[in-house]
Amino acid sequence: MSFLRNLFRRRMREIDITVCGLANAGKTTIVKYLETGRFVETQPTMGINRGETIQFEKLEINIFDLGGQEDFQVLWPEVNEKSDGVVFVVDKNDIMNFNTAKETFHNIIDTQINKDVVVLILLHKCDVLNGMERNRFIKEFGLLELPYKWACYETSAKTGENIFESFRWFFEQLKEEV
Numbered sequence: 001m002s003f004l005r006n007l008f009r010r011r012m013r014e015i016d017i018t019v020c021g022l023a024n025a026g027k028t029t030i031v032k033y034l035e036t037g038r039f040v041e042t043q044p045t046m047g048i049n050r051g052e053t054i055q056f057e058k059l060e061i062n063i064f065d066l067g068g069q070e071d072f073q074v075l076w077p078e079v080n081e082k083s084d085g086v087v088f089v090v091d092k093n094d095i096m097n098f099n100t101a102k103e104t105f106h107n108i109i110d111t112q113i114n115k116d117v118v119v120l121i122l123l124h125k126c127d128v129l130n131g132m133e134r135n136r137f138i139k140e141f142g143l144l145e146l147p148y149k150w151a152c153y154e155t156s157a158k159t160g161e162n163i164f165e166s167f168r169w170f171f172e173q174l175k176e177e178v
């Protein structure tokens with residue numbers, strides 16, 4: 001019995017993913033949606049919030065939901081450096097902070113992650129009918145030149161649009177990488 005259990009355990013792989021993005025982008029709401037399948041009200045994340053471990057086929061996925069306020073961004077490099085996959089959340093309607101979000105994203109890409117990391121960019125809160133259209137976002141956010149495996153989805157944790165679809169893509173890639 002214990003032999004079988006060990007055999008099974010050996011086939012499971014534990015991986016870490018981080019969810020980053022500016023304050024108020026919707027990171028925690030997305031993580032809660034993944035955990036519960038519905039929209040949940042949140043509070044700003046103070047520091048780092050370790051979400052539930054999610055199982056996806058042979059993967060056990062630990063989710064680190066990072067606080068986006070500037071004071072907490074100093075905590076990001078250490079978590080991102082150990083991460084197998086990074087999710088970056090952008091509030092689609094927060095045009096004022098587009099450049100800050102872009103700089104923050106490229107700083108992570110250039111200085112905080114390993115070369116095999118999978119990157120998922122979420123153009124989030126797409127239930128609000130404002131903001132930049134996806135193709136233009138991809139170009140202007142500098143995604144076309146990214147030397148990583150990446151995808152960009154428009155998501156909403158209010159309607160659930162693309163939440164599971166985007167993470168399915170992400171986990172499928174991670175399954176192949178690790």
Ligand SMILES: Nc1nc2c(ncn2[C@@H]2O[C@H](COP(=O)(O)OP(=O)(O)OP(=O)(O)O)[C@@H](O)[C@H]2O)c(=O)[nH]1
Nearest residue numbers: 023024025026027028029044045068125156157158
């Ligand atoms: N309209 C809309 N609002 C959303 C959506 N997702 C999150 N929100 C709202 O956006 C606000 C911020 O959500 P959080 O998930 O706490 O944001 P966060 O990125 O975790 O913020 P920090 O923890 O401070 O970094 C909350 O009022 C959410 O209800 C969405 O898909 N659509």
Ligand SMILES: [Mg+2]
Nearest residue numbers: 027028044045
């Ligand atoms: Mg949060």
